[in-house]
Amino acid sequence: MRNKIIAANWKMNLLHADAVRLVNGIKEKIGNELNGVDVVLAPPYTLLSTVSELIKNTHIQLCGQNVFWKQSGAYTGEISPEMLKDSSCNWVIIGHSERRNIMGEDDEIIRKKVNTALDSGLKVILCVGESLEQREGGLEEKIIKNQVEIALKDINNDRLENIVVAYEPVWAIGTGKNATPRQISEIHTMIKKWFSGHFEKNGENMSVLYGGSVSPDNIVEIINSENVDGALVGGASLKAESFSKIVLASGD
Numbered sequence: 001m002r003n004k005i006i007a008a009n010w011k012m013n014l015l016h017a018d019a020v021r022l023v024n025g026i027k028e029k030i031g032n033e034l035n036g037v038d039v040v041l042a043p044p045y046t047l048l049s050t051v052s053e054l055i056k057n058t059h060i061q062l063c064g065q066n067v068f069w070k071q072s073g074a075y076t077g078e079i080s081p082e083m084l085k086d087s088s089c090n091w092v093i094i095g096h097s098e099r100r101n102i103m104g105e106d107d108e109i110i111r112k113k114v115n116t117a118l119d120s121g122l123k124v125i126l127c128v129g130e131s132l133e134q135r136e137g138g139l140e141e142k143i144i145k146n147q148v149e150i151a152l153k154d155i156n157n158d159r160l161e162n163i164v165v166a167y168e169p170v171w172a173i174g175t176g177k178n179a180t181p182r183q184i185s186e187i188h189t190m191i192k193k194w195f196s197g198h199f200e201k202n203g204e205n206m207s208v209l210y211g212g213s214v215s216p217d218n219i220v221e222i223i224n225s226e227n228v229d230g231a232l233v234g235g236a237s238l239k240a241e242s243f244s245k246i247v248l249a250s251g252d
């Protein structure tokens with residue numbers, strides 16, 4: 001069986017001392033036996049080197065929260081895939097709804113980022129999800145299919161193994177109101193069907209994570225829902241106690 005993936009999205013939080021405490025706390029609580037779970041940490045750029053030192057000789061993996069679509073040049077304030085790799089990341093989150101909605105990233109930008117990140121050998125967590133208004137209008141499947149379709153327009157079979165999709169309904173992010181297991185499974189099943197319909201090989205093996213108010217209280221129900229292969233955790237990943245509980249509850 002494929003490992004579950006539990007990814008921590010720290011967003012724009014934590015300073016060095018906090019990160020040291022948090023990572024040491026996680027290491028202590030989850031130990032070195034991860035039992036069927038891949039743990040991925042996405043700190044802000046400023047903490048990548050600190051976290052990379054702290055997770056040396058563990059199974060914990062490092063992830064960027066965002067990336068630019070060029071490798072170098074006059075792009076003030078941006079970070080390239082090569083820079084992420086050089087800072088020990090093997091993953092990157094692309095298309096988070098906060099980047100789409102606050103920073104104005106559209107599907108075209110996300111497509112370019114996915115391509116460059118994959119070219120550089122990074123694994124991509126592609127975030128998709130509908131707004132409350134879109135769900136209330138019954139548009140969620142259409143919106144999500146469209147997001148996936150544009151982002152992965154240039155992708156062929158061989159690259160699929162480096163892509164994971166995170167379904168994150170915008171109305172569930174940071175609100176304490178997670179989607180129900182049924183809503184989650186419906187969308188995850190739809191995404192997986194889309195993949196097997198579009199790719200001859202590997203489509204059915206795609207991992208789809210859920211994100212949006214995941215906590216120690218709801219992880220068991222969520223992780224055991226049909227077609228859920230892991231979680232992308234925001235708020236609850238900022239405390240060693242709650243994040244470790246989520247990781248441990250997702251194991252075999």
Ligand code: PGA
Pocket residue numbers: 009168172173174175176211212213214232233234235236
């Ligand atoms: P949340 O964030 O767990 O705080 O809802 C999830 C995310 O935005 O990835």
